[in-house]
Amino acid sequence: MTDSCSPPHLLLVYPSTHKLGWAKYFQLPSLSLKQVAAATPVTWHVTLADELHDSVPFDGEFTLVGITAMTHQASRAYEIADAFRERGVPVVMGGIHPTVLPEEALTHADAVVIGEAEPVWETLLDDLLHGKLQSIYRAPLPTGDLLSVPWGRREIFAGKRYLTTQTLQASRGCPYDCPFCIVTPYFGSSFRYREPADIAAEIQSFDNKLTVFLDDNILGDPGRAKPILERMKGLGIRWGGQANLRFAEDPELVRLVADSGCIGIFVGIESVTGLHANHPKTANGSSQADLIKRIRDAGIVLEASIIFGFDDHDESIFEKTLRFLEETTPSLPTFHLLTPYPGTSLFKQFDEEGRLLHKDWKRYNHSEVVFRPRLMTAERLYRGWLEARKEAYSWSAIFSRIKANPRGLFTNLAYNILRKGPNDKLGKENS
Ligand code: B12
Known part of the structure; x- marks a missing residue:
């Protein structure tokens, strides 16, 4: 003391x-x-x-x-x-x-x-x-649509080297309520955005260009995101963030994302079988392939996140997913094992159905199967995940993605090569 x-x-x-x-x-x-x-x-x-x-x-x-x-x-x-x-x-x-x-x-x-x-x-x-x-x-459960938070205190990172310490949020919360995600039940069912001027001022306080937004879904409400992007256009930054694919339904939003300096966007595709009928996160109207192409054509690196292990996934899901990636060629894919985190409706369901293999929290890490899948064994799910990663990061798969994404060629190549190592080898130690 x-x-x-x-x-x-x-x-x-x-x-x-x-x-x-x-x-x-x-x-x-x-x-x-x-x-x-x-x-x-x-x-x-x-x-x-x-x-x-x-x-x-x-x-x-x-x-x-x-x-x-x-x-x-x-x-x-x-x-x-x-x-x-x-x-x-x-x-x-x-x-x-x-x-x-x-x-x-x-x-x-x-x-x-x-x-x-x-x-x-x-x-x-x-x-x-x-x-x-x-x-x-x-803390009270967040409500309303405004977010007011102090600027992050970056000096606590002094003396340590990271990719960047210039991280921030433009918004918190998400209404989509995906069964595997904790955000809606605990961080509010609305998008709460900060004032565009406050975000721009925080960015202007940064020393370097690279800025990373750590929102749940920065483009979730296009009407709120656009004024923020408009302000960012003049700041000369290069930024990355996380959103959901539906933002590409709005061509003006895609253009603004690119013009504001976005170099990469992480998007949850989740399952090629769709989340469930009428889920608001699932694109309607345009196909996922059209939306991915629109992002690619705007020169934005698209990281497509895939989850294996949903209840409608049988052994064919790995092949289906790889073919989907071949056809749609996002810049780079990432693969996760479905993980029922406590507090989610998925956890409640699996717990009630007696399908949780254990509650050893350190193994709830997206790289181990911690539940009994419905249509295949846990071992098959694990092996399918490893094999899909290896195939998606074979040189031929990488080159067809690079060919389909000629804009930002070097960034795409660099990202893919960095990811190849960890995805390439079969075995627990590489997961
Ligand atoms: C940004 C983010 C990331 C970034 C993290 C970047 C970084 N270093 O900050 C990246 C992309 C790297 C990432 C990775 C992962 N993530 Co993540 N991520 C998020 C996301 C979208 C926002 C987190 C965030 O920074 N929020 C902003 C801060 C300010 O809010 P906060 O974390 O809630 O903190 C507030 C309070 O919780 C509280 N608080 C937090 N800590 C403390 C400590 C003290 C002492 C006190 C008093 C208060 C307090 O006060 C804070 C200020 O209000 C959340 C979703 C969410 N809304 O939580 C998922 C989330 C945290 N991630 C999740 C997961 C699973 C992962 C991965 C394991 C996924 C994977 N396998 O790839 C990895 C783990 C990486 C690792 N480091 O080990 C899950 C966690 C679920 C769980 N029960 O564990 C979440 C909740 C998403 C979800 N869909 O459910 N993630």
């Missing part, structure tokens, strides 16, 4: 389950902790320990330790929390896993923040300093 004269000291910890080698320099730092730091009063000294880069300073003098956790990080987060509490340092946990399972997190922490930190964080810190820390701080 610090003495009463020195400023209170907060240690924020990003737990890591594995070491990454050189690849750690190409990661994005935790936006969650950047925003928790930003919401912390300036009277506090804030230090970050990102386990990808640092060892956790267990013997440092801290007033409070704050730990974030997605589900696959939870076990490591609990180990770290236990070690600090053994030394008498209070621990608060936040992030998606403690938000969904606060009682579990409280067996390792003194307090848990449920939901977004901004509305409750100052109260929590004040309570701590006055010796009346509560165990649960529950």
